[in-house]
Amino acid sequence: MNATPGSDEIVVIGSGFAAQQLVKSLRKLDGEQPIRLITADSGDEYNKPDLSHVTSRDCSAAAMTRLSGAAFAEQQRITLLPHCPVLGIDPARRTLLTAQGTFPYGQLVLATGASAVRPEIPGSEYLITLNSQQEYAAAEAGIRQASRILVLGAGLIGCELAMDMASAGKEVTLVDLAESPLSTLLPAALSQPLQQALREQGVNLLLGQGVAGIGPQDPDRPNDGLRVTLSDGLVSAQDLVIAAIGLKPNLTLAESTGLEVGRGIRVDDCLQTSDPHIFALGDAIEWRGQPLPFLQPIVLGANALAKTLLGTPTALTLPPMLVKVKTPRYPLQLAGRTRGDDLAWQCRWNGAGMMAEARGEDGELCGFVVGGDQMSAAFPLLRQLPR
Numbered sequence: 190m191n192a193t194p195g196s197d198e199i200v201v202i203g204s205g206f207a208a209q210q211l212v213k214s215l216r217k218l219d220g221e222q223p224i225r226l227i228t229a230d231s232g233d234e235y236n237k238p239d240l241s242h243v244t245s246r247d248c249s250a251a252a253m254t255r256l257s258g259a260a261f262a263e264q265q266r267i268t269l270l271p272h273c274p275v276l277g278i279d280p281a282r283r284t285l286l287t288a289q290g291t292f293p294y295g296q297l298v299l300a301t302g303a304s305a306v307r308p309e310i311p312g313s314e315y316l317i318t319l320n321s322q323q324e325y326a327a328a329e330a331g332i333r334q335a336s337r338i339l340v341l342g343a344g345l346i347g348c349e350l351a352m353d354m355a356s357a358g359k360e361v362t363l364v365d366l367a368e369s370p371l372s373t374l375l376p377a378a379l380s381q382p383l384q385q386a387l388r389e390q391g392v393n394l395l396l397g398q399g400v401a402g403i404g405p406q407d408p409d410r411p412n413d414g415l416r417v418t419l420s421d422g423l424v425s426a427q428d429l430v431i432a433a434i435g436l437k438p439n440l441t442l443a444e445s446t447g448l449e450v451g452r453g454i455r456v457d458d459c460l461q462t463s464d465p466h467i468f469a470l471g472d473a474i475e476w477r478g479q480p481l482p483f484l485q486p487i488v489l490g491a492n493a494l495a496k497t498l499l500g501t502p503t504a505l506t507l508p509p510m511l512v513k514v515k516t517p518r519y520p521l522q523l524a525g526r527t528r529g530d531d532l533a534w535q536c537r538w539n540g541a542g543m544m545a546e547a548r549g550e551d552g553e554l555c556g557f558v559v560g561g562d563q564m565s566a567a568f569p570l571l572r573q574l575p576r
Contacts (some may be wrong), residue, residue, distance in 0.1 A: 196293035197223060198268075199498055200285065202275050202442070203300030204228035204258065205321075206237055207471025207487045211298060212265050214495035222499065224267040225294075227287060229274045232258025235322045238484070241349035241515060243325060243332075244357040250326035278446040280464050296466055296498050299443060299454060303436035303472035303482070308341070312403030315415055316341070316432045319350070328429075335428035336360055339417055341400055343370035345514055347433035348383065352516045355390045362393040362425060364400060371514065375527060376534065379545055379558050386519035395419065403430055436482065438473040451475045458504035460494045470494055476505065485510045509574035511567060522567040525556030525574045532556070539563075546570070 199215065201208050204226060215224060226232065234256040239248065262269035270289055277286040278297070285292045305318035317328045336359060340351045343365035351363040363370070369377035370384060387394060398420045406413040406426060417425045438453040449455040449463040453475035460468050460476070470490050472482055481490065486507055496503040514521040526532070527547055532555070536545040542561025549555045557570045
């Protein structure tokens with residue numbers, strides 16, 4: 190199947206939240222613009238943040254689907270090529286080589302996302318990751334059957350997974366090299382209530398160490414579980430080990446095309462790459478030297494990029510944004526700058542919550558963390574942050 194040259198199509202590679210949000214934004218502005226979505230998977234629409242809570246909700250992978258790829262394509266009036274890996278991009282000719290033929294593009298958007306990081310340790314092949322509906326589908330039976338689960342990584346996703354699985358009756362161990370959970374987001378002192386809530390939920394917290402290796406308990410009896418060796422030499426018997434230590438942008442296609450990359454695909458304020466006809470959006474990008482891994486920047490980016498692609502160059506501007514940690518026993522919200530030795534913290538605690546304000550050397554509010562029963566303080570504080 191080959192398309193004719195000279196296309197004015199906007200072609201989007203990927204089918205995750207960023208790709209689908211961009212399609213929706215384009216359609217709100219223009220009902221006729223030809224759009225082609227090319228993806229290596231089915232193109233089904235689902236809510237990715239729900240992956241952190243599938244165990245307590247007893248939700249199957251299939252039940253996560255909100256709209257099939259075919260139904261999404263029909264609803265948005267686009268051409269969908271599912272199960273169609275992109276093999277290469279020819280920027281000089283503005284064509285894509287795919288498993289289903291060669292296609293031209295007028296403007297191209299890379300929404301190739303990111304993959305879960307897997308540590309390079311002996312037995313890493315035993316690790317599972319939960320970064321997509323497809324990964325959950327592959328691991329679903331094992332998660333349901335497991336009674337002992339080790340979660341590697343006490344960041345946002347790791348803490349959410351650990352609390353969720355423990356609340357469903359699993360015996361959960363949470364391991365991290367840092368001395369406190371959410372170490373890249375919070376000072377250690379502000380994570381103490383979350384640590385207590387995790388322990389009250391039954392999570393075994395092992396901080397300040399990592400996993401040195403994984404193997405079967407008994408090579409002759411694969412159903413007997415896994416033998417996990419920690420960096421301090423402790424050996425732990427587990428049924429399942431989940432890696433939640435971060436995401437790595439998928440850069441292979443961008444790199445092979447000759448686009449500038451760093452921590453992600455480098456884009457300017459209009460989300461344009463180093464090629465004037467290629468743009469990028471979502472977990473794969475580097476904008477102003479930083480990744481933008483949360484949902485709100487993707488929504489705002491999709492809205493701005495849709496205008497740019499349709500002829501009105503629009504820069505992405507980001508207001509202060511809330512990061513929500515969905516750990517029901519002790520939820521947290523934070524915004525602004527919450528890490529740095531120059532910050533002076535003003536904290537108010539009660540038995541069920543906290544409100545912590547971070548102020549710079551000039552005394553101005555530059556970040557905050559609220560937790561527990563103080564969650565309602567988030568939006569008033571958010572409005573005080575400098576834009």
